[in-house]
Amino acid sequence: MNIIRILRCVAVFAFILSSKISDAQLCTSASVDMQKAQYLWFDTKNAAGIAHDSMTNYSNVKVGYDVEKGDFKRPQQGEADKNLSVKSEGFINLSKVMVWGKFTFRHENVEDASYNASITDPFRGMPYYVIDNYSDSKWRNQFYELQARMSVPVGNKIAVGLSGDYKASLAAKQRDPSVDTRFYTLRVIPSVTFDFNDHHRIGGHFNYTSVKEDSRMDNVYYYLYQFYWTHYGLGMSTQDYGYAGPTTNYIGDLLGGGLQYQFETKAWKVLMEAEYEKYVESAEQTYETPCKMFLVNDHTAKVKLSAIHSSDKFILVTKASYLYRHIDGIQYINQRDNTEAQQGWIDLHHDIRSTYDTRSVSFDYSIMRRRGQEYNWGIDASVNYVGYDDEYILPKSTKDSKNLFVEVASKKNFVVGEKKSRRLLVALKGGIRNAMEGGYNYGGTHKDYPAVAMEMSDEAFLTSDAWHIGGGVNYSQQLRESKKTTVFFNVAFDHHKSKAETFSKRNFTSCTLGFNF
Amino acid sequence: MNKFKQYILIAITLLSNISCDKFNEADEAEKTAPLEVSITVDIDVPNMASSEGLVVKVVNNAEGYSYKKEFTGEHVSVKDVIPGIYTISVSGTAKDTSGTEYYINGNSVNQALYDDIVNVKINLQGLKVSPLVFKEIYYCGSRPPVGFSYFRDQFYEIYNNSNEVQYLDGVYMAHLYPTNATRELPVWPEADANKYCYGERVWKFPGTGKDYPLQPGESAVVAQFAANHKLEIYNPNSPVDCSHAEFEFNMNNANFPDQPAIDMVHVYNNGKAEMGSAPQYLTPVFGSAYAIFRVPADEKWDPVNDMSLQADDLSTSDEEHKARIPIKYILDAVEAVNDDSYTDAKRIPAVLDAGVTTVGSIYCSLAVARKVSLTDDGEIMRRSNGAIIFQDTNNSTEDFERGVVPEPHRYGTGVPFWNATY
Known part of the structure; x- marks a missing residue:
C-alpha cells in the first residue's frame, strides 16, 4: 500500500466522521485536549461506556514526522529512529449509536540497532527470539492499525458496546542475518454498562485478542554464513551458524476481562476499574515440521481509580493505578523421531525456566483552567514507579531494577487572535528518573555470547538515573472564519540526559501538521 | 436485547476457537528443578x-x-x-x-x-587400539580472492602411531553417512543392531600387500587434488601446497588433471564401483565423518557385488545404497560437525568416535589436527626411534586441536621413502 492510497483512505475516513460536527464547536488543539481529558470510560476497554462520557463529535487528520536520536536507549532500539505517520481519528454520536474510530499508518526507519535479529518488538514480553552481534542493523518497518468502538444504548439503563482493533506490521532487518517478520493482532472486546440510577453505574468487558508473528530469517548474501544466537531469557542463549536463521511462528491468545464502577455527581466523576488478562503465546520453529520451542504464560492484573472534578473555572483530573504482570517463560525438551514412523519433533517435556515480574504504580494529577470550550492553562504532574524482577531459574541468573519517574508539565494557551480562533499553545515539561536499585547477575554458561552483553547493556539503561526537559509549540487556527475546521502545526522537543557514564543522551523531535474538524 | 444475545454468541464463537491445549500446557508447567x-x-x-x-x-x-x-x-x-x-x-x-x-x-x-x-x-x-590414525583433516576449504569458495585443497593425513611398521596397502578410506551432521538421523534395518557404520563413498589404498609401508612416525597425506593450491591458477589464498601429497583422489577431471601423487583406488559409490560423474571427490566443507578400515585377511568385503553389504536409509525414499562397514573393521574414525551447536547431531556410534571436532565455519582455511601426547613434564612423548606419539583416546573432542592452519606432515612427521614427488 503506497502513501497516496493511505492518505486517500484517511481523507475519506475523516470526511465521513466530520459530516455531523456542529459549526459552533471550537476545534483548537486545546479544546480537543480538554475534551479528551474528561473521558473516563474512553480510557478503559469498555466501549459501551463511551455513551456515558458525554463525548462531542470530533475528527482529525494528522501527518507527523518524528525523530529519536542518541545512545541513551535500550540496546535493541536504534541509535536513530525516524517515523513518518498518518493518523485519523473521530467520534460521531448518531443518537442511537455512538461510533469512534481511528486509523494509523506509520513508516519507521531504524538505524544502528543492536542484537534483535528476528522480531518486531523485542519488549513485548516474549523473551524467545534470535539475536546477532551487530550494532549497526537497519530496520525498515511499517505499521497499520485500525481501531473502532461502538456503543448502543438499550433502553434507559443498559448500553452495550463492541470494540475491535486490527494491527498489522511488517518489519524487515536490512543486514544479514536478515529477517522479514509480520505481526498481526486482532482484538474483539464486547462490553456492557448498567445504570443503577443517575449516580451509580457498573460496567464490564470481555477481551479476546489473537496475536500472530511470522518471523522468517534469510540471508541476502546466502553464501556468507552468519552466526546467530537463540535467546531464551536473561542472557541464556544457544549459538547457531548458517545461511539462514530459523523461521519462527509465534501464536498467542489473550483472554481477559474488566469490571468498572462509576460514581457521578454534577461536579464529580469517579471511575474504578479492575482488570485481569491472561495471555499465552507459543513459539514454534518452521512450518513443515513444527518444533515447539517456547511458551509464555503471561498474567496481568490492574486496578485503576480515576476522578474528575469539574467546576466553572477548573477541571481537575486525578488517576492512580497499580499493575502487576507475571510471565512464566516455558521451554520445551523435544526429540526428533528418528524411527521409521518419522513423526517429526516430539514434545517430551516442558517446564518453567524463567520468570518475569513487573510492578508498576502510577499517580497522575492534572489541572486545567477553563476558558470557554478550551483551557487557558494547565499543569500536569505524575509520579510513576516501575519495578522489574526477572529470574532464570537454572542456572540461576537474575535481573531487576526499580525506577521512580517524576514529571511536571505546564501548558499555556495564548490567544493570538479571536479572528479564526488563532491560538498558540506552548508547553514545557521536565522530569527526573531515579533508578533506585537494580542489578544483573548472569550465572549461566557461554558468558561470551552476545545475549549476555545485551542484557548487561539493557540493565545499564534500566538502572541509569536521568533527567529530561522538553517543550512544544502548537499553532492552530480555523481555515475559514465561517467554518470550524482548524489547521494546526505542532513542533515538540524533548531532551533526555543520562547521569550514567555509559550513556549520553537521547533527543526526541517531532512535528505534526493536522486538521481538526 | 437481541443485539446483546448476538454479542454473546460472537464471544462464544471466538472462545471456541482458542486453543485450550496451549492454555493447559502453560498452566500445567512447573518450575524446573535439578x-x-x-x-x-x-x-x-x-x-x-x-x-x-x-x-x-x-x-x-x-x-x-x-x-x-x-x-x-x-x-x-x-x-x-x-x-x-x-x-x-x-x-x-x-x-x-x-x-x-x-x-x-x-x-x-x-x-x-x-x-x-x-x-x-x-x-x-x-x-x-589402532596403529593407524587420522592425524590431520582439512575439510572446510578456503576463500579465493575472487568468488566465494575453493574446496579442492581438502586433505586427510594418516599416521602410524604404533611402534611397528604398518602397511597402507588395502586399507580402505570412506566418508560415512549421513554426509552432513543432522539431528534427523537415518533409520537402518533393525537387524543391523549397531554392528555397522555406513559408507557413502569408499576408496582403497593401492598396493599388493607391502608396497606402501609406514614406519613408526611416518604419515601419508591423501589430497583431494594433489597440486600446489597456492598457485595463481588455483587459489593464492589457499593455506596448503599438496603437490607432495602421497596420494590423491583422482576423478579423471581434465580441468584438474592427474598429479604425481599415487592415485587412490575407487571402490564404492551408491552400489557401484564406478566413480560417477562428479568432477571431484568433495566431502562436505561443513565436516563429515571419516573412517579408515581394514578387512581381516580371512574375510571378504565386496559391497558392490555382495548386496547384503548394501543398506538403504529407511527414513527416506531416496534409492541411495550405502556400504555396510562392520564396526569391527574400523581402525580409526573421526566425526567433524558444522560447529559446537551440532554436538547433539552426532551421527556415528561412540565406539568409533566418542566425540566430535570442528573448525566452526566454512571456507575459513582451518583444519583439525591430532594433539601430541605430553609427558607430565610437558615434553612430547616419543618412541625409541623418535616417533611422536599422538593422543588417541578415541574421542575427537579431546584428541584434536581445532582451527589450526593446515600443514601436511605437521611436527615434521616422516615422509615415506616411496613418495616420489620430492
Whole structure:
C-alpha cells in the first residue's frame, strides 16, 4: 500500500466522521485536549461506556514526522529512529449509536540497532527470539492499525458496546542475518454498562485478542554464513551458524476481562476499574515440521481509580493505578523421531525456566483552567514507579531494577487572535528518573555470547538515573472564519540526559501538521 | 436485547476457537528443578566385565552444560543435572584377559533428561587400539580472492602411531553417512543392531600387500587434488601446497588433471564401483565423518557385488545404497560437525568416535589436527626411534586441536621413502 492510497483512505475516513460536527464547536488543539481529558470510560476497554462520557463529535487528520536520536536507549532500539505517520481519528454520536474510530499508518526507519535479529518488538514480553552481534542493523518497518468502538444504548439503563482493533506490521532487518517478520493482532472486546440510577453505574468487558508473528530469517548474501544466537531469557542463549536463521511462528491468545464502577455527581466523576488478562503465546520453529520451542504464560492484573472534578473555572483530573504482570517463560525438551514412523519433533517435556515480574504504580494529577470550550492553562504532574524482577531459574541468573519517574508539565494557551480562533499553545515539561536499585547477575554458561552483553547493556539503561526537559509549540487556527475546521502545526522537543557514564543522551523531535474538524 | 444475545454468541464463537491445549500446557508447567541421573553400563566385549575407571560425560553442548564422573562401581550417579537434551558418553581403555587393549566406548546421543527419565543404560563396545590414525583433516576449504569458495585443497593425513611398521596397502578410506551432521538421523534395518557404520563413498589404498609401508612416525597425506593450491591458477589464498601429497583422489577431471601423487583406488559409490560423474571427490566443507578400515585377511568385503553389504536409509525414499562397514573393521574414525551447536547431531556410534571436532565455519582455511601426547613434564612423548606419539583416546573432542592452519606432515612427521614427488 503506497502513501497516496493511505492518505486517500484517511481523507475519506475523516470526511465521513466530520459530516455531523456542529459549526459552533471550537476545534483548537486545546479544546480537543480538554475534551479528551474528561473521558473516563474512553480510557478503559469498555466501549459501551463511551455513551456515558458525554463525548462531542470530533475528527482529525494528522501527518507527523518524528525523530529519536542518541545512545541513551535500550540496546535493541536504534541509535536513530525516524517515523513518518498518518493518523485519523473521530467520534460521531448518531443518537442511537455512538461510533469512534481511528486509523494509523506509520513508516519507521531504524538505524544502528543492536542484537534483535528476528522480531518486531523485542519488549513485548516474549523473551524467545534470535539475536546477532551487530550494532549497526537497519530496520525498515511499517505499521497499520485500525481501531473502532461502538456503543448502543438499550433502553434507559443498559448500553452495550463492541470494540475491535486490527494491527498489522511488517518489519524487515536490512543486514544479514536478515529477517522479514509480520505481526498481526486482532482484538474483539464486547462490553456492557448498567445504570443503577443517575449516580451509580457498573460496567464490564470481555477481551479476546489473537496475536500472530511470522518471523522468517534469510540471508541476502546466502553464501556468507552468519552466526546467530537463540535467546531464551536473561542472557541464556544457544549459538547457531548458517545461511539462514530459523523461521519462527509465534501464536498467542489473550483472554481477559474488566469490571468498572462509576460514581457521578454534577461536579464529580469517579471511575474504578479492575482488570485481569491472561495471555499465552507459543513459539514454534518452521512450518513443515513444527518444533515447539517456547511458551509464555503471561498474567496481568490492574486496578485503576480515576476522578474528575469539574467546576466553572477548573477541571481537575486525578488517576492512580497499580499493575502487576507475571510471565512464566516455558521451554520445551523435544526429540526428533528418528524411527521409521518419522513423526517429526516430539514434545517430551516442558517446564518453567524463567520468570518475569513487573510492578508498576502510577499517580497522575492534572489541572486545567477553563476558558470557554478550551483551557487557558494547565499543569500536569505524575509520579510513576516501575519495578522489574526477572529470574532464570537454572542456572540461576537474575535481573531487576526499580525506577521512580517524576514529571511536571505546564501548558499555556495564548490567544493570538479571536479572528479564526488563532491560538498558540506552548508547553514545557521536565522530569527526573531515579533508578533506585537494580542489578544483573548472569550465572549461566557461554558468558561470551552476545545475549549476555545485551542484557548487561539493557540493565545499564534500566538502572541509569536521568533527567529530561522538553517543550512544544502548537499553532492552530480555523481555515475559514465561517467554518470550524482548524489547521494546526505542532513542533515538540524533548531532551533526555543520562547521569550514567555509559550513556549520553537521547533527543526526541517531532512535528505534526493536522486538521481538526 | 437481541443485539446483546448476538454479542454473546460472537464471544462464544471466538472462545471456541482458542486453543485450550496451549492454555493447559502453560498452566500445567512447573518450575524446573535439578535432576540426579543414574547411569549404568552393559559391556559388550568378551572377557571384560568391569566398568571400573571408565569415565562418563554428560554434555549438553548447545546450552553449555557438562558433567563428568568416573565409574567406581556398577553405576554412577550425576547430581544437579539441568533438564535438557544431552550426549552421555562412557569411555576408557581396558585390556581383556588375553592382554589386548581396547577402547571401550558407548554413548547415548540426543538423550532427553527430565523428570521421568533419570536412569540411563549405556551399551559399551570395544574397538582395538589402532596403529593407524587420522592425524590431520582439512575439510572446510578456503576463500579465493575472487568468488566465494575453493574446496579442492581438502586433505586427510594418516599416521602410524604404533611402534611397528604398518602397511597402507588395502586399507580402505570412506566418508560415512549421513554426509552432513543432522539431528534427523537415518533409520537402518533393525537387524543391523549397531554392528555397522555406513559408507557413502569408499576408496582403497593401492598396493599388493607391502608396497606402501609406514614406519613408526611416518604419515601419508591423501589430497583431494594433489597440486600446489597456492598457485595463481588455483587459489593464492589457499593455506596448503599438496603437490607432495602421497596420494590423491583422482576423478579423471581434465580441468584438474592427474598429479604425481599415487592415485587412490575407487571402490564404492551408491552400489557401484564406478566413480560417477562428479568432477571431484568433495566431502562436505561443513565436516563429515571419516573412517579408515581394514578387512581381516580371512574375510571378504565386496559391497558392490555382495548386496547384503548394501543398506538403504529407511527414513527416506531416496534409492541411495550405502556400504555396510562392520564396526569391527574400523581402525580409526573421526566425526567433524558444522560447529559446537551440532554436538547433539552426532551421527556415528561412540565406539568409533566418542566425540566430535570442528573448525566452526566454512571456507575459513582451518583444519583439525591430532594433539601430541605430553609427558607430565610437558615434553612430547616419543618412541625409541623418535616417533611422536599422538593422543588417541578415541574421542575427537579431546584428541584434536581445532582451527589450526593446515600443514601436511605437521611436527615434521616422516615422509615415506616411496613418495616420489620430492
